[in-house]
Amino acid sequence: MSLAHRSTILSPSLTLGIDSKAKAMKAEGLDVCSFAAGEPDFDTPDHIKQACIAAINAGMTKYTPSAGIPELRQAISAKFKADNDLDYPASQIIVSNGAKHSCLNAILACVGEGDEVIIPAPYWLSYPEMVRIAGGEPIIVQTSEENGWKMTADEFQDAMSPRTKMVILNSPGNPTGAVYTKEELEELGEVALSEDILILSDEIYEKLTYDDVKHVSIASLSKELYNLTITVNGFSKAYAMTGWRLGYLGAPEHIAKAIDAIQSHSTSGCTSFAQKGALAALTGDQSPLEDMRSEFDIRRQYMVDRLSKIPKVTLVVPQGAFYVLANISGFGLTSTNFADKLLSKHHVAIVPGIAFGDDRTVRLSYATSLDVINKGLDRFEAFCKEL
Numbered sequence: 001m002s003l004a005h006r007s008t009i010l011s012p013s014l015t016l017g018i019d020s021k022a023k024a025m026k027a028e029g030l031d032v033c034s035f036a037a038g039e040p041d042f043d044t045p046d047h048i049k050q051a052c053i054a055a056i057n058a059g060m061t062k063y064t065p066s067a068g069i070p071e072l073r074q075a076i077s078a079k080f081k082a083d084n085d086l087d088y089p090a091s092q093i094i095v096s097n098g099a100k101h102s103c104l105n106a107i108l109a110c111v112g113e114g115d116e117v118i119i120p121a122p123y124w125l126s127y128p129e130m131v132r133i134a135g136g137e138p139i140i141v142q143t144s145e146e147n148g149w150k151m152t153a154d155e156f157q158d159a160m161s162p163r164t165k166m167v168i169l170n171s172p173g174n175p176t177g178a179v180y181t182k183e184e185l186e187e188l189g190e191v192a193l194s195e196d197i198l199i200l201s202d203e204i205y206e207k208l209t210y211d212d213v214k215h216v217s218i219a220s221l222s223k224e225l226y227n228l229t230i231t232v233n234g235f236s237k238a239y240a241m242t243g244w245r246l247g248y249l250g251a252p253e254h255i256a257k258a259i260d261a262i263q264s265h266s267t268s269g270c271t272s273f274a275q276k277g278a279l280a281a282l283t284g285d286q287s288p289l290e291d292m293r294s295e296f297d298i299r300r301q302y303m304v305d306r307l308s309k310i311p312k313v314t315l316v317v318p319q320g321a322f323y324v325l326a327n328i329s330g331f332g333l334t335s336t337n338f339a340d341k342l343l344s345k346h347h348v349a350i351v352p353g354i355a356f357g358d359d360r361t362v363r364l365s366y367a368t369s370l371d372v373i374n375k376g377l378d379r380f381e382a383f384c385k386e387l
C-alpha cells in the first residue's frame, strides 16, 4: 500500500529530533548542555493555571464553538487593538491548537495546487512543509547577514512570478531574531500590494523584543495591507504555554470564514478549559511576561558577547525571540557536521542551520539558565579552537 504523495514529501522536524536526542543523552546520565529548545524554560504563570483548573472544576469539559469561546475571541480582539492597532472583530478571529496550527490553517485556506509561496531564509522550518502539504511550492529567498537576515523589497520583487500567491513574514524571527522596522515592512507591503499577494504575518515572538525595538504588525500599516494579511500570534512564547497548544489568527472576514470551516471539520476547536487559561493570560497580570523578557535579555547579551569573541564565528545581534544564529562557515564544516561533532564530543546540543535553509549557520537558543549557557559556551569555544 503506497502512502499519499503529500506524506512522502515531508521531512520530520529536525529541531524536535535534536531536542529528543539531547534528552535521551541526558537520560543516559550524560551532562548535556542543550541550546536546542524552542520553548521558554519558565513555567506558565500561576494565575493562568488557576483559571484553567477553575474551569475544569466548574464543569467546562464540553465542546466549544470551533473558532474559540466568545470571551476569548473578544479578548484577542481587544489585544489586537491595544497592542497592534488592528481592528479584527471577534468574528474574524480563529483560535487554534497553537500558532503552528493557525499557520497551517491559513495556508490550507489560501494556497492551492501549484501556487507559489515566498519564504525568506533562514526560515522557521515548518513553513515550507506546510506549503507542500497544501500542494503549493515554497520559493525560498536567501537573505544575508549584511541585511540583518531580512528580505529586502528588491529580493521579494525578484522572487515573484505570475504564480505567487503568498509571502510569509516572521518578525521577530526564528531562527534569526531579526525584527523588521516599520519602513522595511512598508517597502515589502508595497511589493505585495502591487500584485495582490497575500501576507501571512507570524508574530508569535511579538512580546520578546530587546534594545527598545518596537514590533510592528504589517496589517496595521494601511487598509489595503489589512485586506491582504493574516496575522498569527499565540500563547506559547509570550506566556510560556507551549504545552497548552493555543494560538490564534486575525484575518479578513472571508478568509476567517474559510479557516473556521476547515477547523470545524478537523479539530472542532481547542481544549475548552485551556481557553479559559488563555483568557486569563490576556486579561490578567502581565508582569511575569516582562520578568521573563528581562531575563531573556540578560542571557541574550551574555551569549552574543561570548560568541562574538570566538574567532571565525560571526553573527547579527538578534533583536527579538530567544535565539542567536551564528555563522560557522569559517570552519569549513557543514552545519550538520558541526552540530553532530559538538554534540558527540562536547555534549552541547544546537540546531544546524540547514534545518532553516541556511547551511552556513547554527542556532543556539538561550531559553535555558545562565549556568547552562556559561558551561555550554565554554565547551562551544573549546570545540571551535580544536577545529
Ligand SMILES: Cc1ncc(COP(=O)(O)O)c(C=O)c1O
Pocket (backbone or CB within 6 Å): 038, 097, 098, 099, 100, 101, 124, 170, 173, 174, 202, 204, 234, 235, 236, 242, 245, 246, 247
Ligand atoms: C516562528 C514560529 N511560529 C510558530 C511557532 C509555533 O508556536 P505554537 O507553539 O503556538 O504552535 C513557533 C514555535 O517554535 C515558531 O518558532
